[in-house]
Amino acid sequence: MKPIISVQDLSKTFKVYRNHKGYLGAFRNLVDRKFDLVHAVDGVSFEVQPGELVGYIGPNGAGKSTTIKMLTGLLVPTSGTMEVDGYLPWKQRKDCVRKIGAVFGQRTTLWWDLPLTDSFDLLKHIYDIPEDVFIANYNHFREILDLDPFLNTPVRSLSLGQRMRADLCAAFLHNPSLVFLDEPTIGLDVVAKQRIRDFIQFINQKKGATILLTTHDISDVQKLCERVLIIDHGKILFDGKLAALLADFGGRRFLNVEFAEYYPEVHLKDAEVVRVDGNQVVFSFERKTISASKLINRLSENYRISDLEVQNQPIEDTIRQIYEDQLLYNHPYDKRDPAP
Amino acid sequence: MRSVKLLLRLIRLQIRSQLQYPASFILEVISGVIIMGFYFVAFALTFSRFDNIGGWSLGEVAFVWGLAEFSFGTMDMIFSGFDYDAFGPMIRKGQFDQLLLRPVNITLQVFGSRFVLRRLGKMIEGLAIFIYSLTLIQVEWTAFKLLYLPVLVVSQVFFFGSLFVIGATTTFWTMERLEILNIFSYGGNEVMSYPMHIFPRPIRMLFTYVVPAILLSYYPAVYMLGKTDPLGAPAFVSFLAPVVAAAMFWLALRFWHFGIRNYQSSGS
Numbered sequence: 001m002k003p004i005i006s007v008q009d010l011s012k013t014f015k016v017y018r019n020h021k022g023y024l025g026a027f028r029n030l031v032d033r034k035f036d037l038v039h040a041v042d043g044v045s046f047e048v049q050p051g052e053l054v055g056y057i058g059p060n061g062a063g064k065s066t067t068i069k070m071l072t073g074l075l076v077p078t079s080g081t082m083e084v085d086g087y088l089p090w091k092q093r094k095d096c097v098r099k100i101g102a103v104f105g106q107r108t109t110l111w112w113d114l115p116l117t118d119s120f121d122l123l124k125h126i127y128d129i130p131e132d133v134f135i136a137n138y139n140h141f142r143e144i145l146d147l148d149p150f151l152n153t154p155v156r157s158l159s160l161g162q163r164m165r166a167d168l169c170a171a172f173l174h175n176p177s178l179v180f181l182d183e184p185t186i187g188l189d190v191v192a193k194q195r196i197r198d199f200i201q202f203i204n205q206k207k208g209a210t211i212l213l214t215t216h217d218i219s220d221v222q223k224l225c226e227r228v229l230i231i232d233h234g235k236i237l238f239d240g241k242l243a244a245l246l247a248d249f250g251g252r253r254f255l256n257v258e259f260a261e262y263y264p265e266v267h268l269k270d271a272e273v274v275r276v277d278g279n280q281v282v283f284s285f286e287r288k289t290i291s292a293s294k295l296i297n298r299l300s301e302n303y304r305i306s307d308l309e310v311q312n313q314p315i316e317d318t319i320r321q322i323y324e325d326q327l328l329y330n331h332p333y334d335k336r337d338p339a340p
Numbered sequence: 341m342r343s344v345k346l347l348l349r350l351i352r353l354q355i356r357s358q359l360q361y362p363a364s365f366i367l368e369v370i371s372g373v374i375i376m377g378f379y380f381v382a383f384a385l386t387f388s389r390f391d392n393i394g395g396w397s398l399g400e401v402a403f404v405w406g407l408a409e410f411s412f413g414t415m416d417m418i419f420s421g422f423d424y425d426a427f428g429p430m431i432r433k434g435q436f437d438q439l440l441l442r443p444v445n446i447t448l449q450v451f452g453s454r455f456v457l458r459r460l461g462k463m464i465e466g467l468a469i470f471i472y473s474l475t476l477i478q479v480e481w482t483a484f485k486l487l488y489l490p491v492l493v494v495s496q497v498f499f500f501g502s503l504f505v506i507g508a509t510t511t512f513w514t515m516e517r518l519e520i521l522n523i524f525s526y527g528g529n530e531v532m533s534y535p536m537h538i539f540p541r542p543i544r545m546l547f548t549y550v551v552p553a554i555l556l557s558y559y560p561a562v563y564m565l566g567k568t569d570p571l572g573a574p575a576f577v578s579f580l581a582p583v584v585a586a587a588m589f590w591l592a593l594r595f596w597h598f599g600i601r602n603y604q605s606s607g608s
Contacts, residue, residue, distance in 0.1 A: 076604045098443040
C-alpha cells in the first residue's frame with residue numbers, strides 16, 4: 001500500500017538571533033545581528049501506512065512539534081522531501097489540509113466567542129461537508145464525547161476537558177484520512193483522558209483514520225499505539241513496536257520485602273538495594289538476569305521474611321530513563337546515520 | 341463565490357455575538373461618536389478665531405475631515421482583522437496557524453477573523469461632520485462630482501486598508517506592535533483631515549511621495565470644492581485617487597503574501 005505519510009531526510013533549521021542588550025543594543029540589533037543555528041529536525045525519515053495509529057514521542061524540544069508543523073504545511077522545511085496523502089503540504093496547502101485534521105492540546109481550533117454549534121456549522125461550510133455526512137458524524141460524535149450539556153456555550157467559557165472534546169469532534173467532522181493529535185490529553189483528569197482515548201480508538205478502528213499522536217503521557221501511547229517513533233535532538237532514535245522497546249529496556253523490576261526481624265546488612269546476589277526503611281527493604285533486579293522466584297528463594301534461605309511484593313518498573317520511568325541516560329544512542333535500534 | 345459566502349457567514353456570526361448585549365453596544369457606539377467628535381469640536385472652536393487658514397474655511401476643512409473620518413471608520417470595520425492590535429496577538433498566540441490549517445484562502449480568513457461593528461461610531465461621526473460641512477459651504481454639485489464622491493470613499497477605504505495590511509504583515513517579522521507604523525496609518529489619517537499646505541514643505545513631500553494621502557484627500561477636495569490649488573498641480577491630479585488606492589492595495593497584498601511565505605519558513 002502507498003504510505004499516507006512519507007518523509008525523507010527532512011530537516012528544519014532555525015536561526016536564533018542573539019540580541020544585544022539595552023537601548024543602544026536595540027539599535028545595534030538593526031545592523032549587527034548574530035545568530036545561532038538550531039537544528040530542530042535533523043534528517044528525519046519515516047513512513048506511515050494508512051490506518052496506522054502511531055505514537056510520536058520524545059523529550060521537550062526534541063523536534064516533535066516542528067515535524068508536525070511541517071507535515072501540516074505550517075512550516076516550510078529547510079531540506080528533505082515529504083508527501084502527505086499525495087501532497088506537498090506547504091506548497092499545496094489548501095488541497096492538503098482539506099484531507100487532514102489537527103488537534104493541538106494547548107490551543108483551540110474553534111472560534112473563541114461563538115457557541116459550539118456555530119463553530120461546528122462554520123466547519124461544515126469551510127470543509128464543504130455534505131449535509132448527510134455532517135449530520136451523521138455530528139450526532140455520533142456528540143453522543144460519544146457527551147457534548148450536549150455545553151453545545152450552546154461559547155468556547156471561552158468551556159473547561160479544558162470540555163474544550164478538548166469539542167476540538168476532537170471538530171477535527172473529525174469532515175472524515176479526514178489523516179489526523180495529527182498533539183497532546184490531546186494534556187492537563188485532563190483520569191475520566192476525561194479515558195473518554196478521549198476511547199474516542200481516538202473508535203475513530204482509528206471504525207473510521208479507518210490514520211492518526212499520528214504526539215504526547216508526553218506514555219500511558220496514552222501504551223493504551224493506543226502499537227508503533228512508536230522516538231525523536232531526540234531532531235533525530236529519530238527508534239521506530240518500532242512499543243512492546244519491543246519495553247522488552248529491551250523495561251526489564252527492571254522491584255522486590256519489596258518486609259523482614260520478620262531487623263537485619264543491619266542484607267546481601268542478595270544479582271539484586272541491588274534501592275531503599276532501606278527499618279525492616280522494609282526494596283531491591284531492584286533485571287528480568288533478564290534473574291527470575292523473581294529464584295530471587296525470593298535465595299532470600300528466604302538466609303533471612304526470615306514476613307511479606308513481599310514484586311513490581312515492574314512503571315513505563316513512564318523506563319521512557320524517562322531512555323531519554324535521560326540516552327540509552328538508545330549507539331544501540332542497535334538507533335536509526336541515526338552512523339557517525340562518520 | 342463559495343469563499344465570499346463563507347466570509348459573509350463569518351461576519352454575520354460576529355455581528356450576532358457583538359449584538360448579544362444591545363444596550364451596551366449602543367452605548368459604546370454613542371460614546372465613540374462623542375469622544376471622536378470632540379476632536380473636531382475643539383478644532384472648530386480654535387478655527388473660529390480665524391476666518392480661514394491658508395484660504396480654507398471651516399466648512400471646507402470639515403468637508404475633507406468628515407470624508408476621511410467616514411472612510412477611516414469604514415476601513416477600520418472591514419479591515420478589523422488586519423488591525424495590528426489584533427493581528428499581533430493572533431500571531432503571538434499561534435492562532436494564525438489555525439487559519440493555515442483550513443482549506444480556505446488565508447486573506448479571506450483574516451478578513452473574517454474580526455469585524456468590529458462598533459466602528460460605526462467613527463462612521464457616524466465622520467458622516468455628521470460631512471453633513472455639517474454642507475450646511476456651511478455651497479458645493480456646486482454636478483453629476484460627475486456625485487459619481488466621484490463614492491469612488492473617492494472607496495479609494496480612501498482601500499488606501500487606509502493597505503496601510504493596515506502592511507502594518508499587519510510587519511508583525512510576521514517583529515511579532516509585536518511597531519509604533520512606527522502608527523505614524524503611517526493613524527498619523528496619515530490626521531494629515532488627511534487637514535488641508536495639506538498648512539504643513540511645511542518637508543512633511544508635504546513625505547506624504548506626497550511616502551504616503552500619497554494628499555492625492556486621496558486634498559486634491560480631490562480641491563476639485564469637489566472648486567478651489568484653486570496654490571501649489572499649481574495639473575487638474576488630473578484630483579482624479580488619481582482610485583489609481584493610487586488600487587496600486588497601493590496591490591502592493592500591500594504582494595507584501596502580505598511575501599510575509600506569509602516568510603512566516604512559514606521562519607515559523608515562530
